[in-house]
Amino acid sequence: MSVQTPGFGAFEVFQIMRxxxxxxxxxxxVQTGLSRSTIASRIDTLSELGLVKPVSYASSTxxxxxxxxxxxxxxxxxxxxxxxxxxxxxxxxxxxxxxxxETHTRLEIADAPEEVLELLGENIAALLQQIDxxxxxxxxxxxxxxGPVEHDTGRPSKPPLMPxxxxxxxxxxxxxxxxxxxxxxxDVNIMALGERSINWPDTDHxxxxxxATGIGAGIISGGQLQRGAxxxxxxxxxxxxxxxxxxxxxxxxxGCLEALASGPAIAAGxxxxxxxxxxxxxxxxxxxxxxxxxxxxxRQAGRDIGEVLNMCVSIINPSVITIxxxxxxxxxxxxxxxxxxxxxxxxxxxxxxxxxxQSRSGPxxxxxxxxxLAIEYALSAERLESLHNxxxx
Amino acid sequence: MSVQTPGFGAFEVFQIMRxxxxxxxxxxxVQTGLSRSTIASRIDTLSELGLVKPVSYASSTxxxxxxxxxxxxxxxxxxxxxxxxxxxxxxxxxxxxxxxxETHTRLEIADAPEEVLELLGENIAALLQQIDxxxxxxxxxxxxxxGPVEHDTGRPSKPPLMPxxxxxxxxxxxxxxxxxxxxxxxDVNIMALGERSINWPDTDHxxxxxxATGIGAGIISGGQLQRGAxxxxxxxxxxxxxxxxxxxxxxxxxGCLEALASGPAIAAGxxxxxxxxxxxxxxxxxxxxxxxxxxxxxRQAGRDIGEVLNMCVSIINPSVITIxxxxxxxxxxxxxxxxxxxxxxxxxxxxxxxxxxQSRSGPxxxxxxxxxLAIEYALSAERLESLHNxxxx
Numbered sequence: 001m002s003v004q005t006p007g008f009g010a011f012e013v014f015q016i017m018r019x020x021x022x023x024x025x026x027x028x029x030v031q032t033g034l035s036r037s038t039i040a041s042r043i044d045t046l047s048e049l050g051l052v053k054p055v056s057y058a059s060s061t062x063x064x065x066x067x068x069x070x071x072x073x074x075x076x077x078x079x080x081x082x083x084x085x086x087x088x089x090x091x092x093x094x095x096x097x098x099x100x101x102e103t104h105t106r107l108e109i110a111d112a113p114e115e116v117l118e119l120l121g122e123n124i125a126a127l128l129q130q131i132d133x134x135x136x137x138x139x140x141x142x143x144x145x146x147g148p149v150e151h152d153t154g155r156p157s158k159p160p161l162m163p164x165x166x167x168x169x170x171x172x173x174x175x176x177x178x179x180x181x182x183x184x185x186x187d188v189n190i191m192a193l194g195e196r197s198i199n200w201p202d203t204d205h206x207x208x209x210x211x212a213t214g215i216g217a218g219i220i221s222g223g224q225l226q227r228g229a230x231x232x233x234x235x236x237x238x239x240x241x242x243x244x245x246x247x248x249x250x251x252x253x254x255g256c257l258e259a260l261a262s263g264p265a266i267a268a269g270x271x272x273x274x275x276x277x278x279x280x281x282x283x284x285x286x287x288x289x290x291x292x293x294x295x296x297x298x299r300q301a302g303r304d305i306g307e308v309l310n311m312c313v314s315i316i317n318p319s320v321i322t323i324x325x326x327x328x329x330x331x332x333x334x335x336x337x338x339x340x341x342x343x344x345x346x347x348x349x350x351x352x353x354x355x356x357x358q359s360r361s362g363p364x365x366x367x368x369x370x371x372x373l374a375i376e377y378a379l380s381a382e383r384l385e386s387l388h389n390x391x392x393x
Numbered sequence: 394m395s396v397q398t399p400g401f402g403a404f405e406v407f408q409i410m411r412x413x414x415x416x417x418x419x420x421x422x423v424q425t426g427l428s429r430s431t432i433a434s435r436i437d438t439l440s441e442l443g444l445v446k447p448v449s450y451a452s453s454t455x456x457x458x459x460x461x462x463x464x465x466x467x468x469x470x471x472x473x474x475x476x477x478x479x480x481x482x483x484x485x486x487x488x489x490x491x492x493x494x495e496t497h498t499r500l501e502i503a504d505a506p507e508e509v510l511e512l513l514g515e516n517i518a519a520l521l522q523q524i525d526x527x528x529x530x531x532x533x534x535x536x537x538x539x540g541p542v543e544h545d546t547g548r549p550s551k552p553p554l555m556p557x558x559x560x561x562x563x564x565x566x567x568x569x570x571x572x573x574x575x576x577x578x579x580d581v582n583i584m585a586l587g588e589r590s591i592n593w594p595d596t597d598h599x600x601x602x603x604x605a606t607g608i609g610a611g612i613i614s615g616g617q618l619q620r621g622a623x624x625x626x627x628x629x630x631x632x633x634x635x636x637x638x639x640x641x642x643x644x645x646x647x648g649c650l651e652a653l654a655s656g657p658a659i660a661a662g663x664x665x666x667x668x669x670x671x672x673x674x675x676x677x678x679x680x681x682x683x684x685x686x687x688x689x690x691x692r693q694a695g696r697d698i699g700e701v702l703n704m705c706v707s708i709i710n711p712s713v714i715t716i717x718x719x720x721x722x723x724x725x726x727x728x729x730x731x732x733x734x735x736x737x738x739x740x741x742x743x744x745x746x747x748x749x750x751q752s753r754s755g756p757x758x759x760x761x762x763x764x765x766l767a768i769e770y771a772l773s774a775e776r777l778e779s780l781h782n783x784x785x786x
Binding site for chain 2: 009222224227228238239240242251315317345349350352353354
């Protein structure tokens with residue numbers, strides 16, 4: 001059970017306002033059970049912080065018209081970045097997650113973190129200039145990285161694709177240029193947040209699976225993104241698959257899901273059969289051309305992923321599983337293999353209401369999730385309390 | 394993010410008081426940031442409901458002594474029952490979960506639900522009489538059953554050990570005798586709640602595994618018991634184990650963990666080797682006597698369970714795994730096999746802070762968890778609001 005943060009009593013009222021609906025003070029009094037004077041003082045606090053604003057005059061049956069107030073999503077902006085292995089999407093959004101400006105850039109995540117983050121900083125600065133805003137307008141920055149991240153510190157932990165980043169203090173580096181809170185998470189977690197926000201806002205138990213160069217999952221249970229005790233929850237790429245018993249994985253073990261069903265693993269298998277296949281795009285093109293070996297390889301990868309998701313279903317019991325990442329573009333062959341393995345094995349009760357489908361939010365899930373990460377922090381009780389204390393000190 | 398329930402503003406103050414620590418009104422004013430008059434009115438509301446009471450006079454440096462108030466855990470009582478396949482533990486606790494009276498009884502859970510629940514009702518009535526209380530004093534009843542339960546309705550869902558209970562309205566049957574809220578969950582979930590409350594109150598990510606006639610897990614992620622979309626989260630007994638490929642399971646599949654590593658599966662394996670072993674107690678006695686085959690069988694069961702827990706570690710990333718249920722009494726051989734499989738395979742980052750150990754709460758975890766189930770409902774914002782409205786209507 002959660003307890004309202006002492007010291008920022010206005011948080012409760014603000015949480016109600018965050019749906020964006022205009023309300024009168026009288027409506028808030030009824031909805032919260034707080035007194036008129038308490039509501040008035042809390043609205044004052046939120047107005048001083050710019051978080052709510054008057055929006056219109058409600059129609060009234062005589063007497064003084066009642067002023068309505070609503071969440072002011074443009075009270076601040078956040079920067080959001082989804083950094084992949086070779087490309088990045090960077091956006092500025094308002095406090096409701098609406099994108100105001102966006103850009104795409106190529107990068108090499110394996111480069112030194114200082115170089116990559118300088119490129120990120122230049123892009124954020126360019127976006128700010130484009131919309132005529134200043135870095136002092138930023139409430140927070142959210143960043144997704146393609147590897148394990150210790151969320152509390154923002155430091156990557158032995159990330160295979162970006163070894164130079166191991167333990168690197170990403171927030172500190174970004175704060176050299178932008179002195180605001182910086183939240184960092186792995187790309188799969190931010191994609192799960194984005195996918196849920198765009199397509200499944202009412203789903204409390206879902207798994208987002210990214211299938212690309214690696215394989216990982218973002219897990220939402222009980223309505224919350226679950227990172228686990230060390231931030232490694234959803235790290236399904238290294239769960240062993242029986243048929244892969246002797247296939248070596250980059251992690252040092254054998255038979256990992258990622259060693260069998262990731263883009264590079266499928267491409268390597270097809271090359272053994274003489275095909276000229278190197279990238280995920282090559283695999284998808286070949287499968288779409290109707291090539292039997294490619295189609296079969298993608299379907300088998302789906303079955304392997306499905307075998308692991310079958311375990312996830314037993315353990316977590318989600319109502320939705322969505323498949324994203326570049327390999328998801330292979331479409332029905334991959335999903336068909338996943339469905340075959342999950343529905344063929346799971347208990348009837350766990351799958352009776354289970355939906356498995358391709359992510360519909362596409363590449364924007366990541367950057368939207370990164371903005372949610374930044375917004376939730378910027379608008380948390382702790383953060384608002386500190387802003388309020390700073391202002392009244 | 395959670396929003397305080399509108400209409401019962403005293404909930405916030407009550408949540409702070411639930412730790413049992415006496416506080417003055419002035420201390421609560423500071424801690425909540427609420428005004429003195431608001432605190433006074435909320436304390437009045439809580440006092441009227443009997444939930445807080447004056448406890449003493451704080452020493453004061455002159456002037457009027459400040460009256461302290463504290464959570465009144467004896468404002469109500471709940472009944473809690475942990476029903477197993479052949480036995481039950483039934484208790485009455487106060488609102489802090491302290492057991493006031495307890496009894497044990499034999500039963501056959503495979504019997505008709507009306508019969509079993511009549512026996513339960515008789516035992517609750519006897520306990521109430523013993524402590525000179527009436528059924529009208531009960532705030533709620535919490536019940537754990539050895540099978541899948543739809544938590545929202547309290548109806549078992551195709552429970553293998555108790556087929557006559559499928560879809561049976563357990564709360565309605567119990568309410569015929571005790572017209573109070575009845576909360577029902579499966580035994581593993583209540584054991585997880587009890588184990589956490591007794592031994593790991595500060596752990597937000599833990600897995601409790603019951604190994605007995607069946608194998609199941611109760612999962613706590615992000616500080617909350619996770620039941621999943623259909624209440625089947627933690628149903629790990631039917632995850633397939635490669636070495637069991639051709640071993641049939643009662644569920645209709647082959648190779649399930651339960652078909653290999655549960656008490657009956659181990660006993661069947663030992664009987665094939667000529668041993669006279671039928672129950673979990675037989676297995677434990679034989680293993681403790683130093684019998685090599687029994688020791689090896691228990692250790693192999695541990696490895697099989699560990700193989701599945703290794704997947705749970707990848708998916709959930711807990712900091713604690715505790716092993717309970719009657720087979721846990723086999724002690725180190727079982728745990729050693731589990732540790733061997735989990736630590737031998739999981740990624741270093743997911744296991745660096747992972748503790749795996751035998752449950753220390755023993756048989757009382759279940760009944761304490763059932764009382765927590767009842768108390769959390771009885772003291773929820775919704776329930777207190779409804780009591781308050783009823784009283785002031």
